Amino acid sequence: MPELPEVETVSKDLSEHLIGETISDIGIIDARNLRGISPANFVQQIRGTKISNIYRKGKTIIWNLTNNLSIIIHLRMTGKFILTNNNAELTKHDMIVFKTKKWDITFNDVRKFATINLTSTNAIEDLNYFKNIGIDPTKSEFTFDNFKYMLKKGAKKSLKAFLLEQDKIVGIGNIYASEILFDSKINPERLGYSLSKNEEIELFSSIKKIILQAIMMRGTTFSDYRDGFNKKGEFQNQLKVYNKLNENCIICKDTINKIKQNGRSTYYCQTCQK
């Protein structure tokens, strides 16, 4: 579910309240999110340590701990962190509860695709997900030259597929890919090498614009996504094509199309997007 803006929102909610907190206990209800570590070992290594930093890297959330270990969480489709005051009541699909003096931090995951790794802080870059991580559209590394370099690497693919590739540009998922292509007026089936100079500039600008707008609106709640306090985002009210099959394009009033690309839905306006 969550793409860059949603992960950024959750990560900020957590960092605002949890940095400096000591993890006094961990309750594991269901261990299926844990990767490469037993539940007992996970609990033993974390209990009693302090959270020194929390930040986003790509679509993951990283908790640095004071014992030189870090927890790396990828929410995938339905992972959620919910902060509550102590003694949160357990609900369906709660997987892990981290406890501090002030907070219960409940990790809930309906579909159980989320991943949680524990690794040495100085070995974070070695995790597979980070080895070939692409450029981040919210950071200074997202320059037009770097964008063009990545576009060249994905030149033979449809632009929709290109936008989803985390080793090129990190953070875009299925919702924002459709919205970005609509904003840049480019047909999702066009191939990377087919863009004119102006279209390259349009696409580059739209990526930045849509992602930053969505962060400002605290993400998109299509169904499951919630921020760190179980509240919905606001960007779903700004969506122009995603999940709007047969509705009218806000620009030209033609009906919105839906197609399948690499097994995933793409929404677009065939009149506006050439």
Place this chain on the structure above:
DNA sequence: ACAATATCCTGCGAGC
């Protein structure tokens, strides 16, 4: 080497 497909899991809405 590359690109398309299957897969993990649960819930929901559509259609019968």
Place this chain on the structure above:
DNA sequence: TGCTCGCAGGATATTG
């Protein structure tokens, strides 16, 4: 009402 089917925002392993 209740069943089955298809679909869902992600990434990776497997297949071709």
